[in-house]
Amino acid sequence: MDLSTRDLDNIRIVTVNEPRIDAAIAIQFKDEMRALVHGGPARVVLDLSHVGFIDSSGLGAVVAAMKQSGTAQHFELAGLTRSVKKVFALTRMDRVFTIHADVTAINGGLADAG
Template identity: 60%
Template structure:
């Protein structure tokens, strides 16, 4: 599961560089998210703009990533493709997460990838 991390002083963007988050990669996704979100800014945005398929295991992995962030830290989502957005709407998870249409408002301050 390839995730790419971009930092600014107040924000970390984690880009999912895969087209699917499903049962085959859900555990890898959770482990990699834990590694990338353990330290750093209080606010993390998960860029899902390349993800075209998300099943229930993938949704569970995204929710688990939010829970493992701990109190006071926030996981927000950006760039949901229509299919992925529909999954969040149908499960009402769109009321749990802050969802941004894209990363445009955040791109100016982002620095290096890790």
């Protein structure tokens, strides 16, 4: 499970460096996200730009990660690829998450400064 993180002021960007979030890694993903979200900064942005495939197990793990965020925390998504976007739309989870086109668009390009 390859996740990389960057902290910028009050934002933590977690980039998933895996081509797939599927049943084979969903549990591990959920566990590692728990550690990165819990007690993290006020905003956590999950960068999915390298993920070309997500199944319902992976989607459930992303939902679980969001649910792990505290009441004062925001959990957001960025960089959904076409096929990942389709799964979010099919399951209507696109209405549940704040979704950014890509991480560089967050906070007026602040993310790029890192």
